[in-house]
Amino acid sequence: MTQHATAAGKPAARKGRSELGIAALLGAAGAVVLWDASRLVVPYSVSDPVGPKALPIIIGSLLLVTAVLLAVNVLRGGRGQAEEGEDVDLSHPADWKTVLPLAGAFVLNILLIDVAGWVISGTLLFWGSVWALGGRNYVRDGLVSVAMALLTFYGFYFGLGIKLPAGILAGIL
Amino acid sequence: MDTFNLLLQGFSTALTPMNLMFACLGVLLGTAVGVLPGIGPAMAIALLLPLTYNLEPTSALIMFAGIYYGGMYGGSTTSILLNTPGESSTVITAIEGHKMAKAGRAAQALATAAIGSFVAGTIGTALLAAFAPVVVKFAVSLGPSSYLAIMILGLLTVTAVLGASKLRGFASLGLGLAIGLVGLDPVTGQQRLVFGIPLLSDGLDIVVVAVAIFAVGEALWIAAHLRRSKTSTIPVGQPWMGKQDWKRSWKPWLRGTALGFPFGAMPAGGAEVPTFLSYSVEKKLTKHPDEFGHGAIEGVAGPEAANNASAAGTLTPLLALGLPTNATAGVMLAALMQFGIQPGPLLFQNEPILVWGLIASLFIGNTLLLLFNLPMAPLWAKLLRIPRPYLYAGILFFATLGAYAVNLQAFDLVILLVLGALGFAMRRFGLPILPLIIGLILGPRIEGQLRKAFQLSAGNISGLWNEPVAVVVYLLVALILCWPLVALAWRRFRPAKAAAREAALERDPHQIRL
Structure with a gap:
């Protein structure tokens, strides 16, 4: 995980940008879904105009869009909130x-x-x-x-x- | 009085010794997982799914419903005695409940929570029995286009309305939908996302995914941040209430129930909003405003009732429409599908014995919970002393065992680990779990309805909005999607008000979320 502090050293950016990894994961998942969809054969069918391809394309696009938006969000200092719980103590880093x-x-x-x-x-x-x-x-x-x-x-x-x-x-x- | 007869029949199903035993088992397990840290009803049901393959579906679902209700009871015990709410729905209980416990009124806090839960759960279940058939009557007249629209609405509300970050919600939804794609396309039989691995061609088992995300991901996440300092539990005796406590509790119970049920029944209602609402209502109406913030019994009674009534509300769309609105309902739907039962409006027609047996068992389970919880609260609190290494090792152990037992192949364990790591990362970076699970379950069904709608309209695109209900629901969907834009415009043109709003947000983030 890279821990570069930005030049301005804003508190929000100090924690590193490991969350970009999630954006990368989403992007990769989206690309894989789209690539997989590209090799599906769509048989001509009047009753099934949607075909096997439509949903994978929508889902792959959704993943790509969220990947880009999340990357932008993280670069602007947005952070996901880590989950809390009864036995979870977030004051120390991941062990x-x-x-x-x-x-x-x-x-x-x-x-x-x-x-x-x-x-x-x-x-x-x-x-x-x-x-x-x-x-x-x-x-x-x-x-x-x-x-x-x-x-x-x-x-x-x-x-x-x-x-x-x-x-x-x-x-x- | 047709409903009444069906309900009586349900009682004859639920009261057989076998089913009564499963109801008992369910509420005991549920209370235990509610009390135990790190494990909730959704995870417990996911872990039990593989073990119930050979069970009678009715018995299994009666047990699962017992776990669901029991988890609510157990969760309030932890909130009051430990001040660390395990579920977001018991956050409010912890505020006043823990203060009461500290002031030496733990017994009264536990009692008003348990009795309030019983009252709310019983009324809520009665409302479920009364309303679900009405919803079904309306829903069976709907065609695939309306049904498609309702499922899309359910998916979007879970993603966009709940949770702190919409963007992360949609990311989670995308991942869930993608996982749901793996396997054979149901119409053309082509392989999707199989990558030439024959073991993937049947798709990923929902059980394995649920166990991975809920159990393995959670156990790893807690292991990484395990609280090393000892938490102190407030010792408690037998729960009881004095005359004054009863007088101050019964109205909040009823008001909480009235808030909880409708919110639970809505596609994105959940349990958080009604508990928050109930708390602020009680705060306004109380005759003891000075006690709020220092342990006011109304602040426990109302939210606890709202919490349990919303659980009953959640079962309405689940049973009547096949639409899960929270994690536990999602896993219960997965259980139905595991037994080969088609969820949806036809469930009441095709499986009347199961549905009414289940509803009747909720009345029984609620009564059992009151009987188990009132006298045994000190005993339950002892569960909190279990050594943490054993607890979390046990979760991993049973997760592995359950996932392996589904198909007896080690490959499923590899999937379990990979998706467990995903669950870990999602918790680390604040991606909500719920959209993934709901997307995984509803994705394939949405695709099915979409293609069915087109088949019925012979490929004509107007088949998507040929019913008025579908049009109305799509308008709702559009409203939810455009809401941020509307809010933005509002803020821009009303700068003064927006500034006040921002200031309020800084003071008390919860207030504005309502």
């Missing part, structure tokens, strides 16, 4: 030391779930998330994680008839 390990635990689960099975990957997901969020009671956290994974595995199996992958523990569970 990436918590978010990145959380995302890591999430990705690990994606990689492991089909191979190692839900009981293992789910335990790691829960335990990793608790650790990332500041839980340091390793034994209790570990026991809770295993219990959660096992309970959901059997709960889904017996309660809902959904067979979560057993993975390498296939014979044991």
